Amino acid sequence: MTSHEIRRHFLDFFQSKQHLIVASAPLVAKNDPTLMFNNSGMAQFKDFFLGNGTPPSKRVADTQKCLRVSGKHNDLEDVGFDTYHHTMFEMLGNWSFGDYFKKEAITWAWELLTEVYKLPKDRLYVSVFQGDAKDNVPFDQEAFDLWKPIVGEDRIIYGNKKDNFWEMGDTGPCGPCSEIHVDLRTPEEIAEKSGKELVNADHPQVVEIWNLVFMQFNRKADGSLEPLPARHVDTGMGFERLCMAIQNKRSNYDTDVFTGTINVIEEISGIAYTAGTGMTDVAMRVIADHIRAVSFAIADGLVPSNAKAGYVIRRILRRAIRYGYSYLNLTEPFMTKLVPTLATQFADVFPELTAQRDFVATVIREEEISFLRTLGTGLGRLDQIIGQLTTEGKTEIPGETVFELNDTFGFPADLTALIAREKRLTIDEAGFSKALQEQKARSRKDASSLAGDWIDVNETDRVEFVGYDQPEAYAQIVKYRKIQNKQGTQVQVVLDKTPFYAESGGQIGDTGTLELFAGSDQIGTLTVLDTKKENDLTIHIVQDVMGIDELLTEADSVYAVINTTRRGLTSSNHSATHLLHAALRDVLGTHVGQKGSYVGPDALRFDFSHFSKVTDEQLAEVERIVNEKIREDIKLDEKRNVPIGQAKELGATALFGEKYGDFVRVITFDPNYSVELCGGTHVPATGHIGLFKFTGEGSVSTGIRRVEAKTSKGAEALVNEQMAVVSELKELLKAPKDVVKAVQSLLDERTALQKQVEALQNEKVQQLKNQLLGKIEAVNHNGGPGHSRLVERVEVPNADALKQLAYDLKAKVDNLALVLGADINGKPQLAVMLPDSLIQDKKLNAGQVVKELAKNIKGGGGGQPFFATAGGTDLSGLDAALAQGKELLG
Numbered sequence: 001m002t003s004h005e006i007r008r009h010f011l012d013f014f015q016s017k018q019h020l021i022v023a024s025a026p027l028v029a030k031n032d033p034t035l036m037f038n039n040s041g042m043a044q045f046k047d048f049f050l051g052n053g054t055p056p057s058k059r060v061a062d063t064q065k066c067l068r069v070s071g072k073h074n075d076l077e078d079v080g081f082d083t084y085h086h087t088m089f090e091m092l093g094n095w096s097f098g099d100y101f102k103k104e105a106i107t108w109a110w111e112l113l114t115e116v117y118k119l120p121k122d123r124l125y126v127s128v129f130q131g132d133a134k135d136n137v138p139f140d141q142e143a144f145d146l147w148k149p150i151v152g153e154d155r156i157i158y159g160n161k162k163d164n165f166w167e168m169g170d171t172g173p174c175g176p177c178s179e180i181h182v183d184l185r186t187p188e189e190i191a192e193k194s195g196k197e198l199v200n201a202d203h204p205q206v207v208e209i210w211n212l213v214f215m216q217f218n219r220k221a222d223g224s225l226e227p228l229p230a231r232h233v234d235t236g237m238g239f240e241r242l243c244m245a246i247q248n249k250r251s252n253y254d255t256d257v258f259t260g261t262i263n264v265i266e267e268i269s270g271i272a273y274t275a276g277t278g279m280t281d282v283a284m285r286v287i288a289d290h291i292r293a294v295s296f297a298i299a300d301g302l303v304p305s306n307a308k309a310g311y312v313i314r315r316i317l318r319r320a321i322r323y324g325y326s327y328l329n330l331t332e333p334f335m336t337k338l339v340p341t342l343a344t345q346f347a348d349v350f351p352e353l354t355a356q357r358d359f360v361a362t363v364i365r366e367e368e369i370s371f372l373r374t375l376g377t378g379l380g381r382l383d384q385i386i387g388q389l390t391t392e393g394k395t396e397i398p399g400e401t402v403f404e405l406n407d408t409f410g411f412p413a414d415l416t417a418l419i420a421r422e423k424r425l426t427i428d429e430a431g432f433s434k435a436l437q438e439q440k441a442r443s444r445k446d447a448s449s450l451a452g453d454w455i456d457v458n459e460t461d462r463v464e465f466v467g468y469d470q471p472e473a474y475a476q477i478v479k480y481r482k483i484q485n486k487q488g489t490q491v492q493v494v495l496d497k498t499p500f501y502a503e504s505g506g507q508i509g510d511t512g513t514l515e516l517f518a519g520s521d522q523i524g525t526l527t528v529l530d531t532k533k534e535n536d537l538t539i540h541i542v543q544d545v546m547g548i549d550e551l552l553t554e555a556d557s558v559y560a561v562i563n564t565t566r567r568g569l570t571s572s573n574h575s576a577t578h579l580l581h582a583a584l585r586d587v588l589g590t591h592v593g594q595k596g597s598y599v600g601p602d603a604l605r606f607d608f609s610h611f612s613k614v615t616d617e618q619l620a621e622v623e624r625i626v627n628e629k630i631r632e633d634i635k636l637d638e639k640r641n642v643p644i645g646q647a648k649e650l651g652a653t654a655l656f657g658e659k660y661g662d663f664v665r666v667i668t669f670d671p672n673y674s675v676e677l678c679g680g681t682h683v684p685a686t687g688h689i690g691l692f693k694f695t696g697e698g699s700v701s702t703g704i705r706r707v708e709a710k711t712s713k714g715a716e717a718l719v720n721e722q723m724a725v726v727s728e729l730k731e732l733l734k735a736p737k738d739v740v741k742a743v744q745s746l747l748d749e750r751t752a753l754q755k756q757v758e759a760l761q762n763e764k765v766q767q768l769k770n771q772l773l774g775k776i777e778a779v780n781h782n783g784g785p786g787h788s789r790l791v792e793r794v795e796v797p798n799a800d801a802l803k804q805l806a807y808d809l810k811a812k813v814d815n816l817a818l819v820l821g822a823d824i825n826g827k828p829q830l831a832v833m834l835p836d837s838l839i840q841d842k843k844l845n846a847g848q849v850v851k852e853l854a855k856n857i858k859g860g861g862g863g864q865p866f867f868a869t870a871g872g873t874d875l876s877g878l879d880a881a882l883a884q885g886k887e888l889l890g
């Protein structure tokens with residue numbers, strides 16, 4: 001069975017059990033402050049478990065792209081060394097949201113594995129939760145009773161809290177789970193040792209393939225558990241491991257999920273893959289794994305960068321490049337060459353990669369080029385360090401140094417160790433881990449915020465956003481909680497109805513006020529500092545005030561009002577962003593895709609894929625088109641709850657990496673011009689934007705450009721500022737007809753004057769030279785030809801002129817020894833020139849002489865044996881310096 005068929009059968013099987021098949025959410029987690037990447041199938045459904053939303057169906061199944069490289073689930077360091085943990089993998093899952101429970105979950109899992117996939121029953125083991133006295137949760141008798149008739153008691157393992165109790169986080173839904181493990185060893189191996197003993201013992205052929213989680217509790221902030229009102233099923237099966245089991249291989253990398261990529265790596269490196277544990281095999285597995293994580297992350301909208309999720313992607317990519325560099329001798333970009341194979345392989349599963357194949361390959365190639373350069377620099381720096389240590393007679397590279405190489409050069413510790421070993425040095429591993437731990441602790445501290453339990457005030461099943469249509473609303477408080485973060489204490493408030501737009505899609509959150517009423521009495525007013533989304537919940541972040549608990553619990557209604565001026569300006573910028581996006585595609589081409597944006601009241605910023613600088617002409621053309629569209633005063637056409645298929649038919653610009661659900665909002669300004677999927681707020685007609693002006697263009701990272709612009713009042717202010725500058729200029733220039741021409745002629749005049757000044761100065765130096773020629777004295781050596789001597793204080797405009805003067809005199813006079821001193825803008829300056837006779841016979845050196853003389857002027861200098869200069873700080877010593885010079889050259 002091919003991997004394609006295996007995936008297909010899973011989805012078909014659950015569809016036949018009335019499950020709705022949905023698309024994978026992007027790898028990058030959206031609107032969830034606790035999660036950087038989606039690391040399990042359930043992540044995109046979290047809200048349904050938390051009761052913050054209604055699922056599209058009570059039964060859902062899918063294949064979800066997962067990434068386990070940070071936070072609670074981090075398998076990165078195992079990848080490549082073992083054969084069944086990946087960074088990115090597909091998790092096949094089926095869910096019940098308050099519908100079926102343990103019975104169906106267990107029987108269907110068994111039916112699929114043994115009847116559809118035909119896995120031999122005697123190779124499967126299952127586990128059930130043994131209970132935990134401390135948490136006061138009992139043994140999972142229900143699961144045990146269901147499994148026993150199917151697998152037999154001797155194939156059931158009792159699991160502890162670590163393996164068999166699943167928790168979403170420190171708080172929230174949780175429950176016992178049942179895992180299914182498979183034993184893929186040879187009959188001989190099995191005869192020697194039972195598979196039961198190897199379950200959960202890190203054996204590469206006895207692995208967990210499926211985890212069935214039964215959510216029935218809610219963990220509260222104080223650590224206690226309470227039963228959930230509705231019980232859910234959440235299952236996750238590792239697709240690549242399933243393929244290994246069905247295709248009867250000993251490693252995930254031997255299945256057709258990976259062999260295509262490994263073949264290409266063999267071709268590029270000229271080295272054969274032998275499925276062993278040697279470093280060339282490890283390197284090939286690392287590369288075959290990491291290219292998936294990196295390619296899909298980029299296709300989902302991430303780019304390698306120095307912060308947050310982008311940094312994680314950069315590190316994964318660099319890890320692969322380094323393994324190729326160190327173990328496969330790949331010193332030229334190679335990861336980029338693997339993208340096409342992957343794109344083809346997944347064309348009908350995850351089309352986002354195929355659609356952006358060239359973009360992804362280019363981003364990876366540029367990143368490779370720059371990291372290979374870094375590796376070069378790091379190697380140079382390491383050579384230096386090793387040289388230094390060796391001369392000091394040391395044999396260990398300090399942990400701090402290893403950390404620094406790692407942190408600032410991106411030069412990995414194990415590479416440092418490898419190179420050190422070649423030079424017979426070791427690295428201080430303990431010191432390195434300590435430095436690393438300290439850094440981790442620092443970043444954890446930065447990120448942490450403490451949230452209290454939600455305090456429920458009023459029951460509600462739905463939170464309604466009314467902010468597209470009205471700036472204020474009467475509402476009720478649903479719940480609130482206090483959070484502690486860097487800003488101190490803040491209070492998060494959830495309302496059943498709100499006009500406040502929560503930050504998302506690049507648009508900032510609304511600010512405003514909540515007026516609290518008890519009956520008809522207003523009992524208080526709270527300032528909303530910001531509005532954010534947490535999963536699908538709109539959270540009003542409110543300033544903490546004295547007695548806020550009483551206010552929030554006593555208020556029976558709230559009048560919620562947004563700051564409409566701020567919202568209006570923001571809407572102008574948002575609509576302008578759509579016009580801009582369309583104009584960029586017009587002018588630059590349809591490869592332009594949105595990669596990020598900021599839409600605030602002050603300005604807008606738009607990041608998009610494009611590989612070269614946008615020229616001034618192109619910017620001017622884009623600006624012209626946008627302003628034309630503004631003047632056309634195109635009416636906003638807003639369609640809510642459009643099925644995604646229909647939206648695509650309308651020609652909506654699809655944004656990969658966005659999770660839209662099944663129904664989307666479509667914003668159109670002229671169906672032939674701009675159609676976008678968007679949840680943001682907009683002006684009723686483009687004329688409201690008033691004016692659009694660019695303020696900047698630049699590069700964000702490889703293949704991504706950024707433009708910045710202002711609209712409306714902001715653009716007006718910008719134009720006014722510029723005009724003020726021009727009128728000031730005009731005034732200064734005495735109101736010329738043509739300012740540019742006037743400035744140009746000023747500049748021309750200035751150049752001409754400069755030339756005149758130079759000529760005059762030259763003339764003066766010439767005169768000075770002629771005067772000096774008359775002051776040359778002859779010094780006779782005893783019994784040999786003498787030399788000429790000139791020691792004078794002169795007047796020159798700068799140090800260059802002094803040097804020029806010395807050289808000119810040397811050209812005129814044979815055997816000249818000279819010392820010239822000058823006052824250059826209040827600073828003493830000396831020049832010393834010596835003839836060969838003094839250098840050779842008397843062993844004099846101009847550099848040493850000038851240093852000696854410079855002591856008089858509290859300065860220093862140097863140069864060549866025949867000519868040297870010095871500057872100083874004490875002008876009063878200049879004559880003494882000259883006197884000493886006369887003696888030295890005597």
Ligand code: ATP
Pocket residue numbers: 040068075084085086087088089091208209210211236237238239240241
């Ligand atoms: P393991 O103990 O093997 O790391 P896990 O307990 O972390 O697995 P779960 O969180 O229960 O796994 O995830 C559900 C399923 O996803 C697992 O049964 C397994 O098949 C698969 N899986 C988990 N982590 C990975 C990974 N890093 N790479 C590939 N598949 C994985």
Ligand code: MG
Pocket residue numbers: 073075
């Ligand atoms: Mg794990």
